[in-house]
Amino acid sequence: MAGGSAHAGDGGIHGARGAHAHGHGHSGHGHGPHGGEVLDPVFGIVGEFSDADALMHAARLAREAGYKRMDAYSPFPVHGLAEAIGFEDPKVPWLVFLGGLAGCAAGWSLQYFTAVLDYPWNVGGKPLLSWPQMIPIAFECTILLSALSAVGGMLALNGLPRPYQSIFNAKNFERASQDRFFLCIESADPKFDPEATAEFLRRAGAEDVSEVER
Amino acid sequence: MATTKPTSTSPKGATAAAAPPPAPVPAEARATRPPQEVFIDGRHSYATIDQVIGRVVLSPRPPIQWILITLLAFGLLNVLLMTITWLVLNGIGIWGNNQPVGWGFDIINFVWWIGIGHAGTLISAILLLLRQSWRNSINRFAEAMTIFAVVCAGLFPLLHTGRPWLAYWMFPYPNILGMWPQFRSPLMWDVFAVSTYALVSIIFWFVGLIPDLATLRDRAKTPWVKALYGIASMGWTGSAKHWFRYEQAYNVLAGLSAPLVLSVHTIVSFDFAVGIVPGWHTTIFPPYFVAGAVFAGFAMVMTFGIPLRKLYGLQDFITDKHLDWMAKITLATGLIVFYGYILELFYGWYSGNVYELAVVNNRLFGPYAWSYYALLFCNGFMPQVFWSKKARYNTFTLMTVSMAVNIGMWLERFVIIPVSLHRDYLPSSWGMYSPTVFDWSMFIGTMGLFTFLLFLFIKFLPMINIFEMKELLYRYTHKPHPKSGDEDFHGEATSGDPAATAGVAAAAKGAH
Secondary structure, eight states: OOHHHHHHHHHHHHHHHHHHHHSGGGTTOOOOTTOOSSOOSEEEEEEEESSHHHHHHHHHHHHHTTOOSEEEEOSSOOTTHHHHTTOOOOHHHHHHHHHHHHHHHHHHHHHHIIIIIIOOOOSTTOOSOOGGGGHHHHHHHHHHHHHHHHHHHHHHHHTOSOSOOGGGGSTTGGGGGTTOEEEEEETTSTTOOHHHHHHHHHHTTOSEEEEEEO | OOTTOTTOOOOOTTOOTTSTTTOOOOHHHHHHSOGGGOOSOSOOOHHHHHHHHHHHHHSSSOOHHHHHHHHHHHHHHHHHHHHHHHHHHHOGGGSSOOSSOOSOHHHHHHHHHHHHHHHHHIIIIIHHHTTOGGGGGTHHHHHHHHHHHHHHHHHHHHHHTSOGGGGGGGSOOOOTTOOOOOTTSHHHHHHHHHHHHHHHHHHHHHHHHHHHHHHHHHHOOSHHHHHHHHHHTTTOOOBHHHHHHHHHHHHHHHHHHHHHHHHHHHHHHHHHHTSOOTTTOOTTHHHHHHHHHHHHHHHHHHHHHHHHHHHTTOTTTSOHHHHHHHHHHHHHHHHHHHHHHHHHHHHHHHHOOHHHHHHHHHHHHSTTHHHHHHHIIIIIIGGGGGGSHHHHTOHHHHHHHHHHHHHHHHHHHHHHTHHHHTSOSOGGGOOOOOOOHHHHHHHHHHHHHHHHHHHHHHHHSOSSOHHHHHHHHHHHHHOSOGGGOSHHHHHHHHTSOHHHHHHHHHHHHHTO
16 A cells, blocks of 8 residues: 555655755754655654553544554554554455465365376276365465465555665664663654644654654 | 553553563563463563564574584485485385385384474464464474474485485476376375475475564664565564454465365375275375374474573563463373374274284284384373473473473374285285394484574574564553454554543644
């Protein structure tokens, strides 16, 4: 889903960063609420929290306050956090289901084609379509393709692998994989405003608030 | 409700675990937990979990024991490589396989290794689905064992083909011979089952590693180490959106692996059960093989886990409680296996079939009777020690029994394979089987390969799942009843004070 736009974004990174390095003093520029063609050199405002419950609370507040484009970062999965930032995505299970169907169909038709159509061979007087003996391989193929589509789908939808991500520019972000919790309200949000958003995060309980370059 | 702190905007509440390190687990939280729920000992915070698990990987010098064992394993690995070289040069005639015993050590060891791998999948998949949080500290390690055991297992049938460079003939591809594989054969099912199992196990393991690789990337000090873990972690950020899909995929993988692991050993047992050799042709094989695999696998997890947790001081994460529960599973699966042995005798007698009776007679009184009695001792008698709680908490008895089970499960396959084959229907084609030095060197060599891979894994990847330990810690400190599900979380979090919520919302509005 985000694949196309993410790559467009990657293309613009270096230019935008360069511009930002010069214009840091006036980051409160009046960008349009919808971003427009010019990429905002500011990726977002990030708030740092010391525990998962504080992050969850802040995420809920941000949603209530009307923010839409945000993401929360935690060292382990916090249940309910995705809902708190208003995120829902049923695609992975569906991909798995389709992958499983494809695997089953492929495994079955491989055996049908070889054993019945292309290479009919009498083995111990068994019928050509001795279907119970085709179950194990059809089953294994089902599992294999479901598993591959689960992981492939998860990685593709998450836009991984992707070594450079703007959020890595956030202050102290190396602790997002260790013991700190972050909430980032992105500049693409229609309600985003550098000062007001920072103030909002501070009041929502963030221990530290900083701007993230793209 | 939190009405007593009207101006506070930070719902700190009772969850102080994530406060700057080293914040201890609050005493009240520990006290209110039922004791059997404690799977993290000592006083830990997120940071100390990173430290204890991460230092094994990130410390520049491994302990001397690691170096010694790795060197020893590397030596044995070379024994394996030399055996394989000699085997490829001379053919499988250097093994003890003969007529009538066409399957000897190669197939025994194949089944033995595959079985050992199954505990890893059971721990990571089935216990995950059953929401057994105690699995979290042993699953990574057990999954690694699965992969390495499958590698060792795969070598045997591959080399048993005699021409391993033609192994691709087993896969269905259009070829100039105009032939297709015989899909009615359990040996073909094996090819699909084992290769699927290997692939899915590797995927499952790697997916579990991604967030931990990110942690190592962020903790590493040396630039090139950081870069390597950075590449391997694929740019993981810990985003809630990513975690959401990650957990979907991970749970689906667990759900897929559970039937997969059952199917793999079922199909391995079909290799025998579909054949008409007396001693093989029984319907009890699939469940009895699966139970045996889990039995052997848990024994092997203990065999390696107990020394390793001591060597690296991981007793806080792999607690005595974990060993206790693993011992209980060993006992339970051991009883299933023992039941299988009794039923085999019963079937032989109840069938009234002269060939089945001959199998029973041959096992009990034949030339290989010693292996049958040794098997009953190792797998039937020894695990009964685990009825005693004292024994389950004593590392010496744990180690002794697991070693006995490792040997016992190997003997089980010995009893099933050569002992059944050496005397089948026609007494004129009876024979004896004895392994050669190359059978032994290959078997011991794969142990070297397994240990070598396992110790490399311990040095370069986190052997305990870091993020799942943190999640466990969070659940312990977050609310007193970790088992009651995540639902009551919402109630708690939204019960934050309404005044503050309104205030912040107003501030956000006012800013525009």
